[in-house]
Amino acid sequence: MSNLEKYNEVFIKSFEIESSQLEGDLKYQGVPNWDSVGHMSMVAALEDAFDVMLETEDIIDFSSYNKGKEILAKYGVEI
Amino acid sequence: MSIFFDDLGCYGDRAALIGGAGELFTFGELVDNSSLIAASVPSRSFVFLVCQNHPVCVFAYVGFLRKRVVPLLLNYTISDGQLLRLIGVYLPSYIFIQRDRVSDFLGDYVEVGGFLGGYVLLCRRDGFCPLLYDELGLVLTTSGSTGSPRLVRLSYQNIQINTESIIDYLNITADERAITTMPMSYSYGLSIINTHLCAGGSIIMTDLTLMDRGFWNLFNEFLPTTFGGVPYIYEMLRKLRFGRMRLSGLRYLTQAGGHLSAELVGEFRDICAGKSIRFVVMYGQTEATARMSYLPFDKSYEKAGSIGIPIPNGQFKLEDEEGNIINSAESAGELVYYGPNVSLGYAEEMSDLAKEDENGGVLKTGDIAKRDSDGYYYIIGRKKRFLKIFGNRINLDEVDQILKNAGYDAITTGKDDQLKIFTTQNCEDKIKSLLTEQLKLNQSAFKIQLIKNIPRNDNGKILYNNLPE
Numbered sequence: 001m002s003n004l005e006k007y008n009e010v011f012i013k014s015f016e017i018e019s020s021q022l023e024g025d026l027k028y029q030g031v032p033n034w035d036s037v038g039h040m041s042m043v044a045a046l047e048d049a050f051d052v053m054l055e056t057e058d059i060i061d062f063s064s065y066n067k068g069k070e071i072l073a074k075y076g077v078e079i
Numbered sequence: 080m081s082i083f084f085d086d087l088g089c090y091g092d093r094a095a096l097i098g099g100a101g102e103l104f105t106f107g108e109l110v111d112n113s114s115l116i117a118a119s120v121p122s123r124s125f126v127f128l129v130c131q132n133h134p135v136c137v138f139a140y141v142g143f144l145r146k147r148v149v150p151l152l153l154n155y156t157i158s159d160g161q162l163l164r165l166i167g168v169y170l171p172s173y174i175f176i177q178r179d180r181v182s183d184f185l186g187d188y189v190e191v192g193g194f195l196g197g198y199v200l201l202c203r204r205d206g207f208c209p210l211l212y213d214e215l216g217l218v219l220t221t222s223g224s225t226g227s228p229r230l231v232r233l234s235y236q237n238i239q240i241n242t243e244s245i246i247d248y249l250n251i252t253a254d255e256r257a258i259t260t261m262p263m264s265y266s267y268g269l270s271i272i273n274t275h276l277c278a279g280g281s282i283i284m285t286d287l288t289l290m291d292r293g294f295w296n297l298f299n300e301f302l303p304t305t306f307g308g309v310p311y312i313y314e315m316l317r318k319l320r321f322g323r324m325r326l327s328g329l330r331y332l333t334q335a336g337g338h339l340s341a342e343l344v345g346e347f348r349d350i351c352a353g354k355s356i357r358f359v360v361m362y363g364q365t366e367a368t369a370r371m372s373y374l375p376f377d378k379s380y381e382k383a384g385s386i387g388i389p390i391p392n393g394q395f396k397l398e399d400e401e402g403n404i405i406n407s408a409e410s411a412g413e414l415v416y417y418g419p420n421v422s423l424g425y426a427e428e429m430s431d432l433a434k435e436d437e438n439g440g441v442l443k444t445g446d447i448a449k450r451d452s453d454g455y456y457y458i459i460g461r462k463k464r465f466l467k468i469f470g471n472r473i474n475l476d477e478v479d480q481i482l483k484n485a486g487y488d489a490i491t492t493g494k495d496d497q498l499k500i501f502t503t504q505n506c507e508d509k510i511k512s513l514l515t516e517q518l519k520l521n522q523s524a525f526k527i528q529l530i531k532n533i534p535r536n537d538n539g540k541i542l543y544n545n546l547p548e
Binding site for chain 2: 014016028032033035036037038040043044055056059061063
């Protein structure tokens with residue numbers, strides 16, 4: 001599975017959404033399940049999927065689907 | 080009787096509230112704005128206050144309490160349907176609500192004033208006014224999210240005494256500044272507002288969550304000394320690596336609103352000790368205004384896992400199944416609380432608002448507890464089928480009813496932040512979306528398991544112990 005597929009799968013599973021909802025840069029609180037609780041489980045799932053540990057600043061800056069790609073790039077994960 | 084809200088003007092130019100945009104209001108301004116909102120509302124009216132963590136909602140709350148207008152606090156996330164149902168049951172004379180929520184469904188009401196933050200005061204067209212018991216001061220919901228009409232009736236004495244007790248054991252002074260992490264309509268969130276106002280401290284009012292950059296911007300700019308958290312707030316703090324955050328102004332943290340795992344209690348106790356922050360575990364229920372017990376900070380190692388000792392003015396007893404008092408240490412029984420902060424009772428319909436004190440200062444908590452030989456209490460189980468999920472109290476019987484009404488053969492159990500649904504039908508996704516929608520909870524709260532049939536005894540009673548692990 002490519003990194004993009006893994007990345008998308010985390011979003012789709014954590015927020016129970018369709019892949020089409022990721023288009024157009026899905027944002028924090030943009031769907032009901034991406035609330036603070038969902039954010040916490042999404043970050044945990046990404047950390048597992050890519051074997052990284054996000055810094056506090058990066059967790060709270062992770063405000064959208066696209067922003068998340070930029071953040072993961074800092075940890076050497078190219079999506 | 081007099082209540083602390085009457086005297087808030089004495090703090091004059093001290094800061095009382097800070098809004099999400101950094102706007103600051105002194106106690107003097109708080110009192111002035113409060114009076115303005117309550118000006119056209121007669122004493123002993125019943126009002127719905129649909130609140131956000133915004134200064135204007137504190138103005139309204141304080142204004143109503145000062146004028147002996149009785150508000151029901153509702154969180155702004157309540158759906159139009161649930162709000163309409165509650166209006167139909169309780170027929171409030173006024174509604175304080177955000178203007179953009181006002182539409183056809185509020186046709187029985189007319190706008191009589193507009194205030195900060197896009198809030199309006201609506202007045203009932205037919206002038207109807209429910210009859211209220213003289214000492215009734217405030218009404219809160221029990222479950223926040225299921226829209227149940229069951230409310231808790233609190234007296235002026237309840238609010239006054241519980242506020243004083245909390246200030247006493249936490250040693251809250253005018254130097255403290257809290258930041259909100261919970262809705263003000265929730266008894267724990269409200270108790271933080273009450274205690275800090277009463278002590279002359281200040282509160283940063285925001286609905287932003289810990290996962291929001293904006294929350295931490297406010298935090299770093301206005302340097303709160305304290306906040307409270309239900310268990311999932313502490314889960315988030317752990318995820319954010321609280322131990323590595325630089326939060327120099329923090330002096331004390333409180334935890335209540337459900338059981339925090341021993342592991343997390345230990346972790347936060349250790350981290351806080353390293354940062355000279357007092358971490359205080361507490362216990363309470365809306366039925367006791369807010370607080371019933373706390374674990375004194377200096378006992379947090381010795382009595383780890385305990386809900387502590389009763390608050391000043393309160394007392395615990397343990398009762399066996401026949402209602403006899405258990406006097407021996409380490410014996411389990413239902414935890415019963417005695418104190419002047421025990422609510423007057425519930426309301427299920429409008430006429431209940433006229434009822435006098437039904438509890439007589441005694442509250443059966445529904446929790447099973449034991450006491451050690453030093454007098455510290457430990458919760459070991461629940462008698463009633465309630466869960467605390469992400470800070471929301473969920474009545475499992477109500478969830479069963481929702482599932483049944485939707486035509487599912489399913490039952491629920493659960494522990495801490497997890498609601499488990501056993502069903503004989505293969506429709507996991509549909510059940511999840513139904514419950515997410517109805518209970519307003521993140522879907523991660525639900526775990527669904529397919530079973531062949533629901534175990535019951537001959538009388539049809541569900542055998543919860545026979546469910547798979």
